Amino acid sequence: MKPSISRRPPGCSTVRVTRLAALCLLAGLAQSLQAASLQGTVVDESRSPLTGAHVQVRAGSRVLANAATDSLGQFLLEGLPEAPLVLRLSYLGHRSLRETVTPPSLLGELVLASVALEPGELIVSADRARPTDAASYSTIDGEELELRHQGQDLARLLDGTPGLVSFSYGGNPAGYSEIRLRGFDQKRVDVQLNGVPLNDPEDHYVYWVDLPDMGSSLVEAQVQRGTGVAATGGNNFGGAVRLSTGFSPTPGLGLEAGVGSFGTRRQALTWSSGRQQDGWQLETRFSQLRSDGFRERSDLSSWGLAISGRRSLPGGGELRLSHFNGRQLSHVAWDGVPLSLLEAGQRTANSYAAYPNSVDDFRQPQFTLQLTQPLGGWVLDGTLYQIRGDGFYETYKQGEDLEAFGYQPWTRTLEDG
Known part of the structure; x- marks a missing residue:
């Protein structure tokens, strides 16, 4: 029997094998990236689940993921890099927890210790959205505000919040600036500071520039997208911004x-x-x-x-x-x-x-x-x-x-x- 003669150019089989190996390598890399996840359950000291606890993952100063725990206190964050990351958990009336973790990881139960609130530390407001409300919102706590604040106006401080963009007329973070929330200008955004309206009574504009360095005094900022739970003002069609100042616990x-x-x-x-x-x-x-x-x-x-x-x-x-x-x-x-x-x-x-x-x-x-x-x-x-x-x-x-x-x-x- 005569041996068969191949008409393939020399090196063709090697090229195909190399391409196949490269494709397998890329597929394996993509699969490993998708498998990089964090999963855990947030509970209190009595091992009761904490529903709506805030979960945040950072790489340095960059926020990679934000989430809230479900009714069982559980969370699952996917698509994270396989590298050391900072996990931060927070819940009202409890001490925040910060840990360094490396995905993929099953963290099990994470316990947040309760802490007594001083009288007046909790500001009661019917216009502030909660996890049980049917509203789309983002809450920026005091720690996040401290990381963001560098002396810029409040409009620039809120920039990057989902659904919100800002710009300044002078091209720098200070001076006249504006926000857009869901595409609506700030005349259609209800802004309050400690429950006091900041929208001008005449033209409903918000003059952020008249409150220089106010970001230094903030302890929380909440951006509500859409009408949400805001019950005041006729200019909240685009959404609402709730700003709160606080007091230092130590002299x-x-x-x-x-x-x-x-x-x-x-x-x-x-x-x-x-x-x-x-x-x-x-x-x-x-x-x-x-x-x-x-x-x-x-x-x-x-x-x-x-x-x-x-x-x-x-x-x-x-x-x-x-x-x-x-x-x-x-x-x-x-x-x-x-x-x-x-x-x-x-x-x-x-x-x-x-x-x-x-x-x-x-x-x-x-x-x-x-x-x-x-x-x-x-x-x-x-x-x-x-x-x-x-x-x-x-x-x-x-x-x-x-x-x-x-x-x-x-x-x-x-x-x-």
């Missing part, structure tokens, strides 16, 4: 300073008395922020002040007084860069502010008095507040009539003698 004096790109400088001085034996606690913060801005003539100079005090009342109640103030002096950079200049590479152009003194100078102080008092199975919650606006902006208009600004034309005749 102390702190000083922060930092520098950044575009000539940004920030200094902050904080002081807390801690909880006194008579039930009083006082806190204050003073901040200064300056920036040259990314765009031409978009520099900013601002300061912010926060003074808060609280007094414990019999029966677990609390009386709280707060004053937030600040002044922002910024050059006008409200208009966008024309397409012709963008195509020419002039991304920092600000031709609409050719007048060197086109500035916006404004203050919006806020005074708040709040009472929270448990009454059996009910809670009495009352808020009295005042918000004032004071300031101006200056610019140059060419070819405009006085009537367009509300002035009536007038003439004056000068006579000899």
Whole structure:
């Protein structure tokens, strides 16, 4: 029998084997990546499951996954890299748990120890979403806010939350900025700070720039997508943002300073008395922020002040007084860069502010008095507040009539003698 003669080019079989091996290697790699998961059960000290506990996985400062436990206290996170990661668990009224884990891993039961809440630490609000509510929301706790905050405005601090994007007119994190929630502008987003509306009563706009460095005082921020559980205001069609400030558990004096790109400088001085034996606690913060801005003539100079005090009342109640103030002096950079200049590479152009003194100078102080008092199975919650606006902006208009600004034309005749 004659041996068969192959007409395949030399090396063809080797090429096919190599390709097959490469495909098998890629398939095995993909399978190993999909198999990298974390699974566990969050319970309290009595081994009862904690429903709705927050589960977060980080790689350094980057958040890889967020989830909540189910009715059995269980969670399953998939698609994680096989590398050391930081797992953080938190639940209201319990101490947070932080562990370093390497997926894939079955963690079993993870116990969160209960911790007693001081009177007034829990702010009761019907507009705050809970795990049992039929609402889509994201809650940013104090630890996450501390990692994010670098002196930027609140709008920029919330950037990256699911469904929310933000931008600043000057191109830097400070100065005039806006948010978009589910595609709606901030006139359709109900924003509250400690239950006090921040939307302007006249135009429903939110002037984040009037609260410089407010992120230093926040202990929680919640973004609700859609109408959700927000029951106040007619401008919550796009969603709601709930911001809460708090008090330091220990007395102390702190000083922060930092520098950044575009000539940004920030200094902050904080002081807390801690909880006194008579039930009083006082806190204050003073901040200064300056920036040259990314765009031409978009520099900013601002300061912010926060003074808060609280007094414990019999029966677990609390009386709280707060004053937030600040002044922002910024050059006008409200208009966008024309397409012709963008195509020419002039991304920092600000031709609409050719007048060197086109500035916006404004203050919006806020005074708040709040009472929270448990009454059996009910809670009495009352808020009295005042918000004032004071300031101006200056610019140059060419070819405009006085009537367009509300002035009536007038003439004056000068006579000899």
